[in-house]
Amino acid sequence: MNWWVSNSSFCIWGEFIESLAEHNPELVCEWDYGRNTVGVMIKRPENVAWNSDEIVGWTCTKCFHRWEDSIKNRTKKGKGCPKCKKK
Numbered sequence: 661m662n663w664w665v666s667n668s669s670f671c672i673w674g675e676f677i678e679s680l681a682e683h684n685p686e687l688v689c690e691w692d693y694g695r696n697t698v699g700v701m702i703k704r705p706e707n708v709a710w711n712s713d714e715i716v717g718w719t720c721t722k723c724f725h726r727w728e729d730s731i732k733n734r735t736k737k738g739k740g741c742p743k744c745k746k747k
């Protein structure tokens with residue numbers, strides 16, 4: 661696979677892709693590092709595309725609720741914590 665990873669953005673198949681950390685830095689705080697793992701590797705917001713439809717874990721910074729949603733739902737649709745939304 662022809663790809664490289666930096667702290668902020670990366671290329672896949674020669675296409676430049678902004679990472680989640682680069683495009684939505686505010687969501688990095690809510691990234692659930694404990695849940696977002698691939699085997700023994702920890703998946704990081706620096707290493708995923710901001711518009712990915714991959715389902716990942718999130719932790720709310722306000723109520724500490726943990727839930728799962730796609731990255732795309734959070735960035736493109738602006739969805740937040742389902743618990744805080746209900747209030």
Ligand SMILES: [Zn+2]
Binds near residue numbers: 743
């Ligand atoms: Zn919440």
